[in-house]
Amino acid sequence: MSEFEIDFEWPRAPKYELRLAGPEEISRWLTNNPPPRGVPEAEWPLHFAEIVPVGEAKDHRPRAEAMQLAVKALVECKETPFHIVALKVVRALGPMFPLGLPRGDPVLAWETVALKLRMMFEGKDFVLGKEYRWPEPQAQWKGDLGIFLVPDKDNRPVLALRPTDLQSALILYGARMIATGTTFNICEHCKTPFLSGGTRFRNKRGDARYCSSECRWKWHNESRRKAHRRTGTQKHG
Numbered sequence: 001m002s003e004f005e006i007d008f009e010w011p012r013a014p015k016y017e018l019r020l021a022g023p024e025e026i027s028r029w030l031t032n033n034p035p036p037r038g039v040p041e042a043e044w045p046l047h048f049a050e051i052v053p054v055g056e057a058k059d060h061r062p063r064a065e066a067m068q069l070a071v072k073a074l075v076e077c078k079e080t081p082f083h084i085v086a087l088k089v090v091r092a093l094g095p096m097f098p099l100g101l102p103r104g105d106p107v108l109a110w111e112t113v114a115l116k117l118r119m120m121f122e123g124k125d126f127v128l129g130k131e132y133r134w135p136e137p138q139a140q141w142k143g144d145l146g147i148f149l150v151p152d153k154d155n156r157p158v159l160a161l162r163p164t165d166l167q168s169a170l171i172l173y174g175a176r177m178i179a180t181g182t183t184f185n186i187c188e189h190c191k192t193p194f195l196s197g198g199t200r201f202r203n204k205r206g207d208a209r210y211c212s213s214e215c216r217w218k219w220h221n222e223s224r225r226k227a228h229r230r231t232g233t234q235k236h237g
Contacts, residue, residue, distance in 0.1 A: 007150070007160035008169050012060050012094035013053035018087055019104065021048035046081055051090045052104035062093050067173040072195050074114040074170070075121055075184070076211075086110035096166050113167055117174050121184035121195065143171045183207070189215035189222075 021029075026044050039047050070089045077085055086107050090096075095105045096113070119125055120142060123134040132138035146162040163169035182198030187210050194211035210216040 006064070006169070006172060007148070007162050009059045009061050010094045010166050010169070011057035011098045013057040014055035016051050016053055016087065016090050016095070016104075018083055018107075019050050019052045020045040021050070043081070046083055047107070049083055049107050050104040051083075051087055051095065051107065051110075053095065053098075057094070057098055060094070062169075064173070066092050067169065068177060071117060071170055071174045071177060074110070075118045075174075076192065076194050077114060077118075078192055078194075078211075082111055082114070083107045085114070093166060113170065117170065118184075118193065120171070120174055121178060121182075123184075142175050143168050145172065185209070185211075187211040187215050189219040 021044065026048055029048055035041075036044070036047055070093055073085050073089060086105070089110070090105060096109055097105055123139065125132050125134075125139040127138045130138075134140065144164070145168070146164060148160040148162055149157040150160045152158045161172075163172050177195070177198050180198045182195050185194055185196055185208055186192070187194055189210055192211060194208075196208040210219060
């Protein structure tokens with residue numbers, strides 16, 4: 001095991017489905033919390049929905065590529081509503097709460113993880129309500145790991161770093177992506193966030209200006225049209 005390998009297993013069911021929140025669940029939430037800001041009341045059943053397992057869960061070892069793609073999906077959040085992103089991640093990796101909640105993963109809990117990952121890539125964190133920017137000491141700590149010595153095939157001790165849960169594993173992979181050059185960007189055309197550079201996303205440079213070739217073409221086409229309009233206005237002025 002190299003110093004960058006991560007020893008992580010996590011339970012995953014054969015299938016996961018979205019269960020919309022009913023009136024009673026929404027009412028219980030609103031009893032102790034304010035109404036969700038910016039979410040129309042008609043969308044509350046989706047906003048408070050849960051992702052529930054179908055079938056018996058079994059431990060699996062997520063591949064590094066799947067973990068990094070999950071981090072990318074959660075940080076970029078290109079698909080809306082957000083439950084689409086959360087459902088894809090759970091189906092690929094497993095739920096955040098495999099044993100702790102009787103029904104399933106609240107979509108709201110995955111929104112919290114997505115926000116934490118995005119702030120990490122933006123180089124900021126909040127401590128007691130105050131914002132800190134990396135490399136300030138308050139913005140350096142990201143989580144804890146289990147440190148193990150496990151036997152290899154010849155029964156020799158090998159160092160194993162084990163995240164305590166799925167959220168910790170996602171944060172660890174996200175931190176490693178940042179440390180190996182993956183950067184957070186905002187597309188100049190569609191204004192959505194995207195990740196580029198690093199060992200996983202070499203197809204986009206770390207200083208990429210657009211999230212896709214389509215956005216790059218659209219931005220240049222719009223710039224040319226604006227230039228033509230300005231030129232035409234000047235000729236007729």
